[in-house]
Amino acid sequence: MGQGPLRRHLVSFLKIIVVAVLLTVIYFAVDWHDSYTIISSKDGHQETIYGEIVGPWDTNPVLFRADDASVPKPLQLTNADGQPSVNLSPGILTYFSNLDVPLFLLGAAAFFIFVVIINSRWWWLMRANRLGVGFFETQRFAWIGLFCSNVLPGATGGDIVKAVFIVRRCSGDKVRAVVSVVVDRIVGLLSLLTVCSLSVPLVFDRFPLFAGVIWVCALGAAAVAALLLSPRLRRLLRFEALVQKLPLRIGTVVTDIDHALLQYRAHLRGIGVWILISPLTYSLFCLSVFLMDRALGVGLSLTDYFVIVPVAAVAQAIPIAPAGWGIGEAAYGALIGKFGAAALPGVADAEQMMRTRGIALSVLHRTHVMIWSLAGGVLLLLDRQRHPSDRNLTFDSDDAGEPTSKS
Secondary structure, X not given: OOHHHHHHHHHHHHHHHHHHHHHHHHHHHXXXXXXXXXXXXXXXXXXXXXXXXXXXXXXXXXXXXXXXXXXXXEEOOXXXXXXXXXXXXXXXXXXXXOOOHHXXXXXXXXXXXXXXXXXXXXXXXXXXXXXXXXXXXXXXXXHHHHHHHOOOEEOOHXXXXXXXXXXXXXXXXXXXXXXXXXXXXXXXXXXXXXXXXXXXXXXXXXXXXXXXXXXXXXXXXXXXXXXXXXXXXXXXXXXXXXXXXXXXXXXXXXXXXXXXXXXXXXXXXXXXXXXXXXXXXXXXXXHHHHHHHHHHOOOOOXXXXXXXXXXXXXXXXXXXXXXXXXXXXXXXHHHHHHHHHHHOOOOOOHXXXXXXXXXXXXXXXXXXXXHXXXXXXHHHHHHHHHOHHHOOEEEOOOOOOOEEEOO
């Protein structure tokens, strides 16, 4: 076995270890059992009772059957003065069993519209680069990519599949076809950072360090984009000279992609428009997650999700687990845990409770995304029937966008 295959197997093994560790941590970070905590007003002593919530958990009183009881009893959550008398902490399965289905469906519909708009952005980028791919064909390739994103490592795994389909469709423009996918991802990242940067002031008073990190990342991404598209900055930094110092194979790939990227310089206004309208576009994504929040009863505000969703989306794109499983749950759990705890001062184990809700929200969001992606799976099967010779079409990771066929 050569060094290449050995390195790939080692990387795959390390990814499996990372995902296993993440899922283990998540498992122990989740509340699996219903409970409530009584806090003594005299000495502050806390007593936690475990059991099962019978029926809705967000009513007052709540029917609760303790582990040592045979019948449920009403649990009054507030005292005569309207102040909380106990802290109720539902387990993750209780949230799902009390799901508000109409709100869930509304959230799924908002996400569908968001995906169609994002796919339209990719179609515009291909048209701008003179790639003759139709609107509905673009939608078909994009939905197939969404399906593959749920089975390939990272939330961007489907981009590889999209690139393969576009290369096959535009056989004479392989580099430009692949670059359309790359530029779409770059514009998407810049759009996420734009939304997050504009929303960060809303949470700056609660999380100043977090806000500072977001702004630094946004500035860094903007600097990289400027380097790729600004001739003056490229000359100042002697970009071509730096590329020539790279190994020949890598330098050739970088040069080919760079030449394709430069073709978008004539369309910077259009790209800028897509980035500027990103707060409107990604508001559908944030609204979708917010509606899922309301369907579960998580309890955060819509403005919080304009910060949480972009950060979690970027984290999920790390190519480790299929669709970013484990990473997304950790991101949503940690962020919602922190945001929720800040909104619940004085509540015992508030961060633990909100972390459980965040993980439940991430799982619920993934569920409807996977359901939508099945449409892409059907389109992929139909495409394989129309093009049986392409069933083994794949990417050679050592080739810059050239599709190869495994024999």
